[in-house]
Amino acid sequence: MAVKNINEINRDLDAIYQTRHVTNAMYMLSASAMRQGMERADYNRAYMRYVCTAVKDLLEKSPDVRNAFIDSDGYLGKHDTAFLVIASDKSLCGAYNQNVAAVVEAQLQRVRADGRETVVYTAGLKIAEILRARGVEIYRDFEGASQYPSMHHVYTIAQELIDIYRCGFVRDIYVVFTEYESAAKQSVIIHRLLPLVVENFETIPIDAPYPARMTYEPSSEEVFNKMVPQYLQGYLYGCFCSAQICENLSRMEAMQSATRNADEMIKKLTTAYNTARQLTITSELTEIAAATELIRHSV
Amino acid sequence: MNTFRLDIVTPERRVLSEDVEMLKLCLPDGEYVLLAGHEPVTAAVDYGLVSYRSAAGETHELLVADGFAQMQADRAFVFTDQCLDADDLDREQEKLERRRMIEKARYDESLLTHHSAGIFLARAITSRKRRRTRLK
Numbered sequence: 001m002a003v004k005n006i007n008e009i010n011r012d013l014d015a016i017y018q019t020r021h022v023t024n025a026m027y028m029l030s031a032s033a034m035r036q037g038m039e040r041a042d043y044n045r046a047y048m049r050y051v052c053t054a055v056k057d058l059l060e061k062s063p064d065v066r067n068a069f070i071d072s073d074g075y076l077g078k079h080d081t082a083f084l085v086i087a088s089d090k091s092l093c094g095a096y097n098q099n100v101a102a103v104v105e106a107q108l109q110r111v112r113a114d115g116r117e118t119v120v121y122t123a124g125l126k127i128a129e130i131l132r133a134r135g136v137e138i139y140r141d142f143e144g145a146s147q148y149p150s151m152h153h154v155y156t157i158a159q160e161l162i163d164i165y166r167c168g169f170v171r172d173i174y175v176v177f178t179e180y181e182s183a184a185k186q187s188v189i190i191h192r193l194l195p196l197v198v199e200n201f202e203t204i205p206i207d208a209p210y211p212a213r214m215t216y217e218p219s220s221e222e223v224f225n226k227m228v229p230q231y232l233q234g235y236l237y238g239c240f241c242s243a244q245i246c247e248n249l250s251r252m253e254a255m256q257s258a259t260r261n262a263d264e265m266i267k268k269l270t271t272a273y274n275t276a277r278q279l280t281i282t283s284e285l286t287e288i289a290a291a292t293e294l295i296r297h298s299v
Numbered sequence: 300m301n302t303f304r305l306d307i308v309t310p311e312r313r314v315l316s317e318d319v320e321m322l323k324l325c326l327p328d329g330e331y332v333l334l335a336g337h338e339p340v341t342a343a344v345d346y347g348l349v350s351y352r353s354a355a356g357e358t359h360e361l362l363v364a365d366g367f368a369q370m371q372a373d374r375a376f377v378f379t380d381q382c383l384d385a386d387d388l389d390r391e392q393e394k395l396e397r398r399r400m401i402e403k404a405r406y407d408e409s410l411l412t413h414h415s416a417g418i419f420l421a422r423a424i425t426s427r428k429r430r431r432t433r434l435k
Contacts, residue, residue, distance in 0.1 A: 008430060011430065012427055012430070015423040015426060015427050016423075016427075018419070018423060019419075019420055019423045019424075022416050022419055022420060023420075025416075026416060040311065043311070043312070043313075044310055044311070047308055047309075047310055047378075048310075050308075050376060050378070051378060054341060054367070054369060054378075057341075058341065089406075089410065090409075090410065090413045091413075091417065092413070092416070092417060092420075144402075144403070144406045147406055147409065148402055148405065148406060149311075150311065150402060151309060151310060151311050151380055151381065152399060152402075154310070154380075155380055155381070213338070213339065214339045214340065214341060214371070215338060215339065215340045215341070216340075216341050216342075217326060217331060217340055217341070217342040217343070218326060218327055218328045218342075218343065222327055222343040223341050223342065223343045223367055225343065226343040226344065226365055226366060226367045227343075227367050227378075229365065229380075230310075230365075230366055230367060230378050230379070230380065233310055233380050234310040237310040237311060238310075
């Protein structure tokens, strides 16, 4: 019985050691991806500070600038609201995808309760799968965009969103993603992408104020029309970077916890193995001693 | 000749940061030249060539996508979503395609590795569960 136990424990130990190798490797990969994401996000933050300051200055100096990006006049009444949901292409990252899906589902219910139609875009295979399983119809999934954020993907997504907005397919566009605030705090947020929320720019702190006289070439409207896509692309790129950091952070936590559990199980199984081995040795010794006694008496 | 700092930036990287003597932009209504000491200006930049003369007197050309440029206090910024070296477009195009292919390959490989790891973990857990059930 004890021998069989030892074999079973050995097999269990092998499986757990291998599992631990996988979870540990995934932890290290996620840590490296997160560091890269942090660098990208830092650069993007500096870029967005410049762009937002430029937009704010233009809106202050030319308050009459009004176009489709601010007022949704071109709306034709096909669908009301579009959502771009940014989450993960892959699983094994704790409740990361589920948290985003829960927020999206609640928001969709709220919007539909108001009698409005919705269009859902996703960036992430897993989130698309989860939302489909919950009965949400996905209009288009931008596969691969969330794992390695690049301007190539962001440009495609931003252009599609701007196009559906400008041609009057939707009245407003929201982006749903997990915002990274610190290693201890990440939250799923819903941000209105279009039409622009002008009030958001009013609160932006400016490092160095612009000169009072700024010329706009050829006109402030033309400049604004070029600025907004830059702002949207920069913002979207930042969303993707933030989501990627949060995804990897969640995966790191999940893998760390799995590795810790594996370590605990290895410890328990090693103790069980040693006890079983000790029992086998003791029982063998007892048998030998008994046999020796028997032989001595029979002689 | 007086120089000013020129930065060409995209949301993901800084393409150029150099002292230049002159910057020529492609605006919706024609070309626009900026020199050191120019009055503060923000300009809409159209898809096309941006050329600049470096402090060493060499002229370079870059192909930029839509965006905007800003000049104030002898510092110019060009904000765009893409920028390529116009002197060697074929090589730039090749670099871009190679980068996209690498990104795609990395993505596919990463998905595959992830799925394999998932399958491996599932198999390890299932076999352990099965052994436990058998023991009971």
